[in-house]
Amino acid sequence: MATNTLPLLETGRRSIARMRRLRSSGRWREMTANQVFLIPIAVVFIVLYIVPLVQTFYYSLTDFTGYSLDVNFVGAANYRTIFTDASMLAGLSFTLLFTVGTTLLITALAIPLAVILNRRFFGQNFVRSVFFFPAIPSIAILGLVWAYILSPLGTGVLNSVLEALFSIGPYPWLSNGTLAQLSVIVVGVWGSLGWHAVLYLAYLQSIPADYYEAATIDGASRRQQFFHITMPLLTPAIIISQFLLVTGGLKVFDLPFTLTSGGPGYSTYTITQSIIISGVAQGRYGQASALAVVFTIAVGLLAVLQLTVSRRLERRIT
Numbered sequence: 001m002a003t004n005t006l007p008l009l010e011t012g013r014r015s016i017a018r019m020r021r022l023r024s025s026g027r028w029r030e031m032t033a034n035q036v037f038l039i040p041i042a043v044v045f046i047v048l049y050i051v052p053l054v055q056t057f058y059y060s061l062t063d064f065t066g067y068s069l070d071v072n073f074v075g076a077a078n079y080r081t082i083f084t085d086a087s088m089l090a091g092l093s094f095t096l097l098f099t100v101g102t103t104l105l106i107t108a109l110a111i112p113l114a115v116i117l118n119r120r121f122f123g124q125n126f127v128r129s130v131f132f133f134p135a136i137p138s139i140a141i142l143g144l145v146w147a148y149i150l151s152p153l154g155t156g157v158l159n160s161v162l163e164a165l166f167s168i169g170p171y172p173w174l175s176n177g178t179l180a181q182l183s184v185i186v187v188g189v190w191g192s193l194g195w196h197a198v199l200y201l202a203y204l205q206s207i208p209a210d211y212y213e214a215a216t217i218d219g220a221s222r223r224q225q226f227f228h229i230t231m232p233l234l235t236p237a238i239i240i241s242q243f244l245l246v247t248g249g250l251k252v253f254d255l256p257f258t259l260t261s262g263g264p265g266y267s268t269y270t271i272t273q274s275i276i277i278s279g280v281a282q283g284r285y286g287q288a289s290a291l292a293v294v295f296t297i298a299v300g301l302l303a304v305l306q307l308t309v310s311r312r313l314e315r316r317i318t
Helices: 001-062 075-081 086-118 125-134 139-149 156-165 179-204 211-215 221-234 235-250 253-261 271-280 285-318
Strands: none
Touching: 001 179, 075 235, 075 285, 086 125, 086 179, 086 221, 086 235, 086 285, 125 179, 139 156, 139 253, 179 221, 179 235, 179 253, 211 221, 253 271, 271 285
16 A cells, blocks of 8 residues: 555655746746846936946046047046035035925925815815916926016016015015025925925825724814824825925026026025036036036935935834
C-alpha cells in the first residue's frame, strides 16, 4: 500500500513544482510587460529632465555666455557670486515671502469658502463659477489687468474709486516697495483662491452625510463638526493644495513680472526672474545655471520635507 502511494506523491510534487514554475513565469512576463510600457516615460524623463539638469550643472561651473564656444572652467565662482548679488538675494527673499504668504492665505480662505459653496442655496452653480473664473485666464493677463487697476497714478481704477467714495488717495500701490509686495501677494491669492476652493469642494462632496447626521444627533455643533469631521477628512486635499501652492509659488514669474516688472527696485524680484533677466538675458549663463541648480535643490528638499511632514500629520489625524 505504501509502495503504491509513493509514485502518487512524487507525481503530486512534480505537478505542484510545475504550477509554481508556470505561475512565476507568468508573473515575470507580467512584470516585463509593465516595464516595457514604462520605457517611453523613462526616455522622456531622461531627455527632458536629467540631460538638461546635468548640462545646467556643467554650465554652472563655467563662464559660458551662450554665444561663444570658448568655455572656461571657473569652479564655484558662480555660486559665490549669486550669494553676494543684490538682485538675486532680493529675488530669493521675495520668492519665499510670496510662497509663504499665498500658501497660508489661500489655505485659510479656501477651506471656509468651500464649506459655504457646499451648501445649497439659490444660484449655487453660478456663484461657484464666479469664484473659479480667475483661474481660467492666463496669470500674465491677470497681471496686466491688475496693473491697470492698481496704477499708482490718480487715474488708476482703485485710486479713482477711493477718491470718489472716500476722498482719499492716491496711494502708491505699485511704486512703494511694501505696498507692491502686498499687492502681488493679494492678486496671487485672488487668482488662485477659487481653484483651490473647488478642489476642497470636491473632497467635501465625497464625505458621507451620515457622519454629520450622527454628529448632529449626538449634539455636536457646526464648529465641532468642522474641526472633528471636516478638517481630518480634508487632510489629503490640504496636502495636495499646499504642495501645488508651494511649488507654484517658488516658480512664480509671470504675475510679478507683468504687474510690477520686479520693481520698485528689486522689491518684487523673483528667483525665476533673476535666472532669466539677470542671467540669460545678460549673457551670464554660468551664473544663471548656478542659481538654477541651487533653486532646483532647494525646491526638491522643500518638497520632500513638506510631503514627509504632511504624511506624518495625516497619520496622526486619521
